[in-house]
Amino acid sequence: MRSISILGATGSVGASTLELIRRNRDEWRVEALTANCNAAELAARAREFGARVAVVADERCLPELRDALAGTGIAAAGGPAALCESASRGADVTVAAIVGCAGLGPTMAAIERGGVVALANKEALVSAGAVMTAAVARHGATLLPVDSEHNAIFQCLHGEDLADVRWITLTASGGPFRTWTAEQLAAATPAQAVAHPNWDMGAKISVDSATMMNKGLEVIEAHHLFPVGLERIRIIVHPQSVIHSLVEYRDGSTLAQLGPSDMRVPIASCLAWPRRMATALQPLDLAAIGTLSFFAPDEEHFPATRLARGAAQAGGAAPAVLNAANEVAVAAFLAGQIAFTDICALVAETLSGTLPGAPQTLDDVLAVDAEARARAAEMLEHV
Numbered sequence: 001m002r003s004i005s006i007l008g009a010t011g012s013v014g015a016s017t018l019e020l021i022r023r024n025r026d027e028w029r030v031e032a033l034t035a036n037c038n039a040a041e042l043a044a045r046a047r048e049f050g051a052r053v054a055v056v057a058d059e060r061c062l063p064e065l066r067d068a069l070a071g072t073g074i075a076a077a078g079g080p081a082a083l084c085e086s087a088s089r090g091a092d093v094t095v096a097a098i099v100g101c102a103g104l105g106p107t108m109a110a111i112e113r114g115g116v117v118a119l120a121n122k123e124a125l126v127s128a129g130a131v132m133t134a135a136v137a138r139h140g141a142t143l144l145p146v147d148s149e150h151n152a153i154f155q156c157l158h159g160e161d162l163a164d165v166r167w168i169t170l171t172a173s174g175g176p177f178r179t180w181t182a183e184q185l186a187a188a189t190p191a192q193a194v195a196h197p198n199w200d201m202g203a204k205i206s207v208d209s210a211t212m213m214n215k216g217l218e219v220i221e222a223h224h225l226f227p228v229g230l231e232r233i234r235i236i237v238h239p240q241s242v243i244h245s246l247v248e249y250r251d252g253s254t255l256a257q258l259g260p261s262d263m264r265v266p267i268a269s270c271l272a273w274p275r276r277m278a279t280a281l282q283p284l285d286l287a288a289i290g291t292l293s294f295f296a297p298d299e300e301h302f303p304a305t306r307l308a309r310g311a312a313q314a315g316g317a318a319p320a321v322l323n324a325a326n327e328v329a330v331a332a333f334l335a336g337q338i339a340f341t342d343i344c345a346l347v348a349e350t351l352s353g354t355l356p357g358a359p360q361t362l363d364d365v366l367a368v369d370a371e372a373r374a375r376a377a378e379m380l381e382h383v
């Protein structure tokens, strides 16, 4: 039996992970489950899976969590320190599935404990970059990518030498607005942006998919996970989301990973790694799919990938600033404060200011993040 902790257990990736555990109850013991403030859902999941501890990041939600867990023997805790403590409880696998840079502290806590960390929380790696990868090496942790594209690349690179890689190609669905005009994009609503054609995901990543910032963040994520050089990482739009990414080698061979558009596939790959586990998913029916199509990314309508690549090239604090500004802009868009096309404009404007020096520690990254959020929030006033 192996133990597992899930940071962000009430979210979309958290739910998919728990569904895999539900089908394999004999093989897993649940250590810690966490949420931000969704105490009712967290308590329900903690009860069902007999978790040892349940933690809400927002301390104001702790009384509700305590009430919901009264008499169960499951420990309830709240606040940022409790969240990091739960991440370092010594589970065999920790799934880092908090959304946004809020997941950075707990993810680093899990890494510092030195176990297997299945990383969905791309914003944490984008912001912390070298600080996180250095911690992984220093603490002997194993970082497994949950993001479907990076999981695909990880599988395609198995047993290979990075020096033999010619290209890493990230596939992108293109999101719900792939064929929209500039006028349509300017009028896009939050409801339209979160209605992804292929994937059922949380609101923030769905908006990121619609702007293509998700793919931009993924280029930076790939750059840290698979150090082949930024110039060897490219994007292709593939609306069917059947091929999850590709690696081309110098002998002309291209390896790809295919599968249904369901996060249970990459999550299962991480949970069972280096073996495989069964899932209840329908097999891929290529004859029914019929056609796979591919397009070059449209950076004129979707400038986010260019912004992200620029931030990665600049290095230092730039990726953390890009990420923080994007988080502020997406939240403002979802709250109806700014237009869809303002998201990238706000990120570009935040990046155009003087950037702080390269972060060397976790605290440095958090300081850059906080400063960039403040700057982006100030700019929101003038949109």
Ligand SMILES: NC(=O)c1ccc[n+]([C@@H]2O[C@H](COP(=O)([O-])OP(=O)(O)OC[C@H]3O[C@@H](n4cnc5c(N)ncnc54)[C@H](OP(=O)(O)O)[C@@H]3O)[C@@H](O)[C@H]2O)c1
Pocket: 007, 008, 009, 010, 011, 012, 013, 014, 034, 035, 036, 037, 038, 039, 057, 096, 097, 098, 099, 100, 102, 103, 120, 121, 122, 123, 146, 147, 148, 199, 200, 201, 202, 203, 204, 205, 263
């Ligand atoms: N969904 C996907 O298919 C998918 C695919 C690839 C990568 N990812 C990545 O996986 C991560 C999670 O995505 P998701 O779609 O699962 O998000 P989601 O459905 O919005 O869930 C987010 C989770 O994080 C918790 N959370 C939110 N803010 C927090 C905070 N300040 N402190 C602590 N916990 C907080 C939420 O708790 P509450 O419920 O209490 O708010 C929830 O458990 C993101 O980084 C995303 O980019 C997701």
